[in-house]
Amino acid sequence: MAAPDLxxxxxxxxxxxxLAPDTTSPVVGVSVHYDVGFRSEPEGRTxxxxxxxxxxxxxSESLEKLAHFRHVQSSGGTFNGSxxxxxxxxxxxLPSAALExxxxxxxxxxxxxxxxxxxxxxxxxxxxxxIRLNVLNRPYGGFPxxxxxxxxxxxxxxxxxxxxxxxxxxxxxxxxxxAFFDTYxxxxxxxxxxxxxxxxxxxxxxxxxxxxDVPARETPQRPSFAEPPPHGEVRGEHHDPHAPLPAxxxxxxxxxxxxxxxxxxxxxxxxxxxxxxxxxxxxxxxxHKEALVTDINAGAGxxxxxxxxxxxxxxxxxxxSPEVNVDRVLGALDEELELLAGTAPSEQELAKVxxxxxxxxxxxxDRLVSRTLGLGSFQLLYGDPGLIYRLPDRxxxxxxxxxxxxxxxxxxxxxAVLQVFPAGGAE
Amino acid sequence: MSITTHRSAEEIGRTERGPRELPPLGEQRxxxxxxxxxxxxxxxxxxxxxKQSTVPMVELRLRIPFADTDxxxxxxxxxxxxxxxxxxxxxxxxxxxxxxxxxxxxxxxSVDPERLxxxxxxxxxxxxxxxxxxxxxxxxxxxxxxxxxREKSRLVERIAMAKSQPSVIARQALQxxxxxxxxxxxxxxxAEDVAKVxxxxxxxxxxxFVLPRGSVLVLVGDVELDAAVTALESALGGWKADGxxxxxxxxxxVPGGDLLFVPRAGAVxxxxxxxxxxxxxxxxxxxxxxxxxxxxxxxxxxxLVENVREDKGYTxxxxxxxxxxxGSATLxxxxxxxxxxxxxxxxxxxYELARIVLSPPDESExxxxxxxxxxxxxxxxxxxxxxxxxxxxxxxxxxxxxxxxSYPGKLQxxxxxxxxxxxxxFFAPVNWTGVIVGDSAQFETVRLLGDxxx
Numbered sequence: 001m002a003a004p005d006l007x008x009x010x011x012x013x014x015x016x017x018x019l020a021p022d023t024t025s026p027v028v029g030v031s032v033h034y035d036v037g038f039r040s041e042p043e044g045r046t047x048x049x050x051x052x053x054x055x056x057x058x059x060s061e062s063l064e065k066l067a068h069f070r071h072v073q074s075s076g077g078t079f080n081g082s083x084x085x086x087x088x089x090x091x092x093x094l095p096s097a098a099l100e101x102x103x104x105x106x107x108x109x110x111x112x113x114x115x116x117x118x119x120x121x122x123x124x125x126x127x128x129x130x131i132r133l134n135v136l137n138r139p140y141g142g143f144p145x146x147x148x149x150x151x152x153x154x155x156x157x158x159x160x161x162x163x164x165x166x167x168x169x170x171x172x173x174x175x176x177x178x179a180f181f182d183t184y185x186x187x188x189x190x191x192x193x194x195x196x197x198x199x200x201x202x203x204x205x206x207x208x209x210x211x212x213d214v215p216a217r218e219t220p221q222r223p224s225f226a227e228p229p230p231h232g233e234v235r236g237e238h239h240d241p242h243a244p245l246p247a248x249x250x251x252x253x254x255x256x257x258x259x260x261x262x263x264x265x266x267x268x269x270x271x272x273x274x275x276x277x278x279x280x281x282x283x284x285x286x287x288h289k290e291a292l293v294t295d296i297n298a299g300a301g302x303x304x305x306x307x308x309x310x311x312x313x314x315x316x317x318x319x320x321s322p323e324v325n326v327d328r329v330l331g332a333l334d335e336e337l338e339l340l341a342g343t344a345p346s347e348q349e350l351a352k353v354x355x356x357x358x359x360x361x362x363x364x365x366d367r368l369v370s371r372t373l374g375l376g377s378f379q380l381l382y383g384d385p386g387l388i389y390r391l392p393d394r395x396x397x398x399x400x401x402x403x404x405x406x407x408x409x410x411x412x413x414x415x416a417v418l419q420v421f422p423a424g425g426a427e
Numbered sequence: 428m429s430i431t432t433h434r435s436a437e438e439i440g441r442t443e444r445g446p447r448e449l450p451p452l453g454e455q456r457x458x459x460x461x462x463x464x465x466x467x468x469x470x471x472x473x474x475x476x477x478k479q480s481t482v483p484m485v486e487l488r489l490r491i492p493f494a495d496t497d498x499x500x501x502x503x504x505x506x507x508x509x510x511x512x513x514x515x516x517x518x519x520x521x522x523x524x525x526x527x528x529x530x531x532x533x534x535x536x537s538v539d540p541e542r543l544x545x546x547x548x549x550x551x552x553x554x555x556x557x558x559x560x561x562x563x564x565x566x567x568x569x570x571x572x573x574x575x576x577r578e579k580s581r582l583v584e585r586i587a588m589a590k591s592q593p594s595v596i597a598r599q600a601l602q603x604x605x606x607x608x609x610x611x612x613x614x615x616x617x618a619e620d621v622a623k624v625x626x627x628x629x630x631x632x633x634x635x636f637v638l639p640r641g642s643v644l645v646l647v648g649d650v651e652l653d654a655a656v657t658a659l660e661s662a663l664g665g666w667k668a669d670g671x672x673x674x675x676x677x678x679x680x681v682p683g684g685d686l687l688f689v690p691r692a693g694a695v696x697x698x699x700x701x702x703x704x705x706x707x708x709x710x711x712x713x714x715x716x717x718x719x720x721x722x723x724x725x726x727x728x729x730x731l732v733e734n735v736r737e738d739k740g741y742t743x744x745x746x747x748x749x750x751x752x753x754g755s756a757t758l759x760x761x762x763x764x765x766x767x768x769x770x771x772x773x774x775x776x777x778y779e780l781a782r783i784v785l786s787p788p789d790e791s792e793x794x795x796x797x798x799x800x801x802x803x804x805x806x807x808x809x810x811x812x813x814x815x816x817x818x819x820x821x822x823x824x825x826x827x828x829x830x831x832x833s834y835p836g837k838l839q840x841x842x843x844x845x846x847x848x849x850x851x852x853f854f855a856p857v858n859w860t861g862v863i864v865g866d867s868a869q870f871e872t873v874r875l876l877g878d879x880x881x
Contacts, residue, residue: 066733071449073798073799074795077802077806096453097454101450108447125765127743129741130743133696133743136695137695137763182434277527279524352528355530359531368810
């Protein structure tokens with residue numbers, strides 16, 4: 001796919017800007033990515049990066065509490081934010097008449113967020129309810145994104161729970177918030193993306209007007225989160241009071257997403273060959289032929305690919321019936337990986353993967369939210385937003401031998417195996 | 428943290444220049460007109476095609492009314508939907524997937540008490556393949572014994588999985604509380620019924636219920652209208668049958684009444700699912716109701732969310748919304764709160780219901796919800812998939828592209844008084860009922876508020 005019209009520049013305060021004009025619909029997307037995620041939060045403050053994301057919506061110098069939401073929505077727009085391993089994003093999608101307003105809102109909280117004790121206490125309560133809703137009160141809550149990392153990784157940044165422990169959340173202080181903002185939310189540590197219906201000159205002028213006087217601040221040295229892969233197979237268990245069936249997550253380390261992109265992409269293709277669609281290898285064998293599992297999925301990243309720098313996780317997850325022994329499931333997985341390692345997949349298997357990538361890229365591009373966020377995260381992680389549009393070609397260039405080589409790297413003697421057991425009480 | 432000195436929270440929150448003024452909205456460019464055709468194919472299928480060439484893709488939605496009063500219907504329908512794409516005389520399961528994958532495509536079938544829904548997409552260049560696979564399944568899905576057998580065991584496990592979700596438990600309790608044993612309540616079959624379904628029954632169900640007449644297909648994408656209609660006619664013309672697809676019998680009106688408290692052992696949250704009777708999109712009061720609902724709980728800046736989440740911190744998520752049923756509609760309130768504040772949350776929900784009747788939205792609230800509703804329609808229909816989903820929803824109520832085009836104008840015309848009237852007609856606490864699912868210990872406090880039974 002040809003890259004759309006992309007313009008990038010950097011303001012004197014260090015803010016990187018991506019403009020992607022496209023006049024097909026009279027709507028715009030605005031996002032800001034800050035180069036800090038839950039891997040950077042300090043020990044004893046698990047969940048802090050996400051809690052802080054909530055606080056960024058609670059008002060700023062020019063905006064009372066609730067004003068951010070009201071201004072976006074009364075302009076006909078939507079908003080949200082999300083916290084990832086290595087970045088935190090904020091976005092608005094609105095009718096194009098509201099472009100300047102969205103830029104104003106983002107600039108105001110980049111310049112001077114209003115961090116108050118009252119809002120901190122209120123958002124700790126809200127975040128605790130979010131965790132109860134998404135983790136504690138439902139089956140398979142946090143599976144595998146909270147449960148697998150502590151089995152696969154040893155160091156705090158990679159292993160800890162990014163949603164946070166309630167005790168840590170309760171301890172969060174206003175001073176923690178101030179330190180976190182001053183350390184990580186400098187304009188030089190952020191990417192602003194504007195996509196949709198505008199002209200480059202107009203957008204550039206508005207960006208300079210609103211973000212130009214956000215004072216430059218020192219940006220933090222980006223830490224390395226590198227740690228050695230596991231020696232041997234490390235097993236972990238979790239007893240889930242709500243789960244009706246056992247579940248399994250197998251985690252492997254994978255190539256550096258940034259510095260070894262082609263090998264990383266070969267792992268993505270491998271994931272598709274293994275589990276995407278009824279014709280995929282593990283679907284055919286483990287779901288349909290041998291009925292070992294109810295569902296099986298493979299993929300990169302805790303929430304998807306291109307969300308983290310090194311180290312990133314390749315995982316295979318499955319739900320299976322209590323009558324099936326987990327070692328049979330692992331055995332079948334290892335046999336299929338060994339088969340692929342020995343005999344490269346067919347050209348047709350790869351053609352399917354490529355075609356589905358092309359169409360999913362088009363679909364992402366067509367949804368303005370995902371287009372805006374994708375451009376921003378690729379600028380942040382790769383310094384190259386246009387790379388998104390070259391991915392189908394890069395994926396198409398992955399050879400059957402590359403996929404074999406990827407399969408060979410998923411070794412049983414260097415992986416994490418997490419089992420989830422139903423702990424009764426499910427109604 | 429990594430820097431040694433930092434400003435205080437107070438210093439961070441102010442600049443020398445001080446607060447700035449919110450910039451006004453600019454000039455809004457109108458969406459370009461939709462190029463569309465709404466026609467009936469020779470087999471009686473209604474087809475709506477929209478040319479939207481934002482990306483070289485097509486999005487397809489097909490809805491087949493699929494209701495029955497047979498107590499085994501939900502089980503048979505669920506097995507049928509999950510094996511609908513598992514093979515035909517021309518393609519086995521793997522070939523279906525391969526053919527779709529090679530054109531960057533996917534197709535998926537799902538069923539609810541009202542209808543069988545088929546959704547898919549592909550590269551625009553693969554439209555013929557997408558339609559060929561669809562037509563193959565519509566006219567020749569084989570429901571082989573081994574495919575049906577295996578999907579049944581997967582379904583039994585999936586049902587067990589779904590039934591352990593608090594949201595599913597709460598939904599089932601609400602449906603039963605609102606509608607008793609009406610077929611609309613059978614949103615998920617019982618595992619033991621699924622186990623009894625035979626492949627003969629599934630084949631018979633397909634033959635009797637998968638009917639073009641009464642069904643609607645929406646195609647949105649990078650297509651030329653005439654060519655797309657011709658492609659549809661040639662691919663789907665062979666899907667023929669007498670009879671008309673079966674609509675769900677009308678639902679009883681939801682009367683106001685006591686809330687039902689449903690105990691769930693070990694719950695750390697309580698699910699509130701409240702409901703009242705509403706009206707459909709064809710009712711002249713509908714735009715006013717939509718705006719009243721937004722002001723009440725229909726978006727983040729609503730009274731309900733600002734109260735129970737942003738002020739009280741009782742919940743992460745609260746909302747109210749409209750749900751459309753054949754010929755009618757209901758309003759619902761959903762929220763999940765911490766167990767310990769169950770009664771407090773009920774008090775606040777009832778307070779907000781009463782408040783919107785007695786203090787209906789003022790000019791500034793009305794302006795906010797009006798702009799939001801108009802803007803949402805614009806952003807939600809800017810993508811092919813968003814537009815296709817919007818249109819299939821409208822089509823099942825007999826509406827089409829005209830409605831979509833004229834609706835923003837109707838929203839512009841709604842008056843404050845009409846919104847106040849809608850608030851009074853639809854939000855009065857006396858007209859609401861519903862369920863609370865939670866830890867049984869909470870009932871002792873909740874019942875003190877009155878109008879809650881166990």
